Amino acid sequence: xxxxxxxxxxxxxxxxxxxxxxxxxxxxxxxxxxxxxxxxxxxxxxxxxxxxxxxxxxxxxxxxxxxxxxxxxxxxxxxxxxxxxxxxxxxxxxxxxxxxxxxxxxxxxxxxxxxxxxxxxxxxxxxxxxxxxxxxxxxxxxxxxxxxxxxxxxxxxxxxxxxxxxxxxxxxxxxxxxxxxxxxxxxxxxxxxxxxxxxxxxxxxxxxxxxxxxxxxxxxxxxxxxxxxxxxxxxxxxxxxxxxxxxxxxxxxxxxxxxxxxxxxxxxxxxxxxxxxxxxxxxxxxxxxxxxxxxxxxxxxxxxxxxxxxxxxxxxxxxxxxxxxxxxxxxxxxxxxxxxxxxxxxxxxxxxxxxxxxxxxxxxxxxxxxxxxxxxxxxxxxxxx
Numbered sequence: 001x002x003x004x005x006x007x008x009x010x011x012x013x014x015x016x017x018x019x020x021x022x023x024x025x026x027x028x029x030x031x032x033x034x035x036x037x038x039x040x041x042x043x044x045x046x047x048x049x050x051x052x053x054x055x056x057x058x059x060x061x062x063x064x065x066x067x068x069x070x071x072x073x074x075x076x077x078x079x080x081x082x083x084x085x086x087x088x089x090x091x092x093x094x095x096x097x098x099x100x101x102x103x104x105x106x107x108x109x110x111x112x113x114x115x116x117x118x119x120x121x122x123x124x125x126x127x128x129x130x131x132x133x134x135x136x137x138x139x140x141x142x143x144x145x146x147x148x149x150x151x152x153x154x155x156x157x158x159x160x161x162x163x164x165x166x167x168x169x170x171x172x173x174x175x176x177x178x179x180x181x182x183x184x185x186x187x188x189x190x191x192x193x194x195x196x197x198x199x200x201x202x203x204x205x206x207x208x209x210x211x212x213x214x215x216x217x218x219x220x221x222x223x224x225x226x227x228x229x230x231x232x233x234x235x236x237x238x239x240x241x242x243x244x245x246x247x248x249x250x251x252x253x254x255x256x257x258x259x260x261x262x263x264x265x266x267x268x269x270x271x272x273x274x275x276x277x278x279x280x281x282x283x284x285x286x287x288x289x290x291x292x293x294x295x296x297x298x299x300x301x302x303x304x305x306x307x308x309x310x311x312x313x314x315x316x317x318x319x320x321x322x323x324x325x326x327x328x329x330x331x332x333x334x335x336x337x338x339x340x341x342x343x344x345x346x347x348x349x350x351x352x353x354x355x356x357x358x359x360x361x362x363x364x365x366x367x368x369x370x371x372x373x374x375x376x377x378x379x380x381x382x383x384x385x
Contacts, residue, residue: 001016001017002160002161003020003071003072003073003074003159003160003161003162004073004157004160004161004162004223005160006018006020006073007020007073007074007161007162007223007352008162008223009349010314010349010350010351010352011162011223011224011266011288011289011314011350011352012349013310013311013314013348013349013350014348014349015348015349015381016349016381017380017381017382018379018380018381019342019346019351019352019353019375019379019380019381020073020074020162020351020352020353021070021071021072021073021352021353021354021372021375021379022072022073022074022316022352022353022354023062023067023070023072023354023355023359024061024062024067024072024074024075024076025072025073025074025075025076025162025164025354026074026076026164026166026226026268026270026291027053027054027059027076027078027166027226027358028226028228028270028291028292028357028358029291029292029316029317029354029355029357029358030053030054030059030060030061030062030358030359031059031060031062031358031359032057032058032059032060032114032358032359032360032361032363033050033052033058033059033060033361034058034114034361035359035360035361035362035363035365035368036050036060036062037050038364038365039066039365039368039369040066041365042365042366042369043066043069043365043369045065045066045069046065048063051063053076053078055087055098055106055116056100056106056115056116057115057116057358058114058115058116058361059358061076070372071376072161073161073162073352074161074162074163074164074224074352075152075155075156075159075161075162075163075164076152076164076166077149077152077153077156077163077164077165077166077218077222078152078166079145079146079149079166079167079168079210079214080144080145080146080147080148081101081144081145082101082138082139082142082144082145083142083143083144084101084138084139084142085100085101085138091110092107094109094110094111095107095108095109095110095113096108096109096110096113097116097119098116099120101138102122102137102138102169102175102178102179103120103122103136103179104118104120104121104122104178104179105118105119105120105121106118106119107119114361118178121178121179121180121181121184122135122179123135123179123180123181123184124180124181124184126180126195129194129195129198132195132198132199132202133198133202135179137202137206138168138169140168140206140207140209140210140213141209141210141213145168145210145214146213146214146217149165149214149217149218150217150218150221153165153218153221153222154221156221157221162223162224163218163221163222163223163224164222164223164224164225164226164268165214165215165218165222165224165225165226165265166225166226167207167210167211167225167226167227168206168207168210169203169206169207170228170229171227171228171229171230171270172200172203172204172207172229172248172251172252172255173200173229173230173231173248174228174229174230175203176196176199176200176203179199180195180199186238186239189239189243189247190243193246193247196247197247200247200248200251201251203251204251204254204255207227207255208255208258208259211225211258211259211262212258212262215259215262215263215265216262219262219263219264219265220263222263222265223265223266224265224266224267224268224289225259225265225266225267225268226268226270227255227256227259227267227268227269227270227287228269228270228271229248229252229269229270229271230270230271230272230273231244231248231271231273231275231278232271232272232273232274232275232278232297233272233273233274233297234273234274234296234297234298235274235297235298236274236298237273237274237275237277237278238273241277241278241281244278244281245281249281249284249285252282252285252286253284253285253286256285256286256287257286260286266288266289266314267286267287267288267289268287268288268289268291268316269282269287269288269289269290269291270291270292271290271291272292272294272297272357273294273297274294274297274298274299274300275290275294275297275300276298276299276300276305277299279305279309279313283309283312283313287313288313288314289313289314289315289316289352290309290313290314290315290316290317291316291317291354292316292317292318292354292355292356292357293305293315293316293317293318293356294317294318294356294357295318295321295341295356296321296322296323296324296356302315302318302341302344302345303344306344306345306347310347310348310350313350314350314351314352315345315350315351315352316351316352316354317352317354317355317356317357318341318344318345318351318354318356319338319341319342319353319354319355319356319371319375320334320337320338320341320355320356320371321337321356322355322356322357322359322360322363323356325337326355326356326359326363326367326368326371327360327362327363327364327367329367331366331367331369331370332370334367334370334371334374335370335371335373335374335377338370338371338374338375338378339374339378342374342375342378342379343378346379346381353375353379355371
């Protein structure tokens with residue numbers, strides 16, 4: 001059974017030979033540049049120039065030699081940058097900064113910084129609906145976004161891997177919150193729903209244009225497409241369920257159904273945090289896969305999630321707690337966490353092993369290897385017969 005066959009069985013709620021393993025298959029299950037370089041050194045692998053794929057979070061592509069070493073089952077298919085946009089970094093006092101293609105400003109401390117944080121929100125002061133209607137978006141159909149999609153997807157399939165197609169931007173609610181700024185975003189959810197509706201509709205249109213062309217080009221090769229919106233924090237949702245159902249869910253449903261009309265793909269949906277109260281809504285909206293399955297958040301008990309939603313959802317993540325164990329625990333503690341989590345999620349398929357979200361800069365390579373060794377030991381289905 002090759003990787004793609006293994007992945008498709010798991011994604012279709014069947015039990016393959018072993019639990020599929022992901023590191024680097026998506027921008028939500030990859031690794032920070034610092035942890036990546038440390039891991040390569042620890043494994044005595046050749047030093048390569050890391051390929052940063054997500055600049056703000058400083059996340060990198062997992063090179064093929066390491067992906068093969070770790071027996072990963074997924075390969076990312078990433079759209080290119082617009083031909084009109086290039087990263088231009090500049091120094092601003094103690095920071096290095098850039099403006100992205102949406103006009104959002106990001107900066108990172110020059111001394112000891114690991115990530116870029118937002119500092120400029122171009123719609124923060126907008127006070128009329130017309131400003132939201134006319135704010136310029138990037139071009140979702142710029143040819144440079146699509147020029148290598150087919151090549152990437154064909155390479156994944158030729159290697160016997162499952163292909164995962166990334167979208168053109170963050171999620172619709174996330175992009176709006178970044179353009180507006182978090183404080184104004186939450187005020188708008190409560191007091192200015194017409195602003196929210198206008199921008200979310202525009203963002204759905206933007207994404208649909210991209211997905212239509214992208215899936216026309218590679219829909220016969222890719223197996224999974226990625227969408228995301230963070231809807232919850234550590235303890236609770238970031239908004240009332242009624243707010244999600246009124247303003248965001250109808251747009252999610254329109255976007256997700258449009259994507260599935262283009263090609264027979266599985267829809268991977270990412271939301272961090274205590275998202276459990278909205279899981280039935282997300283299923284109704286059309287998601288097939290929930291990521292990252294943040295087991296350290298309120299209400300995210302893996303056994304309960306599997307029992308209640310395992311018939312409807314694939315759980316992609318939940319492999320090891322990245323907040324309290326992977327970064328600071330011993331290798332023994334990492335292995336025990338992995339064992340418990342696999343046992344909870346493995347029955348009946350519907351599980352892709354990955355760390356909870358991206359592996360961060362402070363994770364020691366010994367713990368990454370311990371995570372992999374535990375997956376390799378405990379993730380075999382015949383051991384659960």
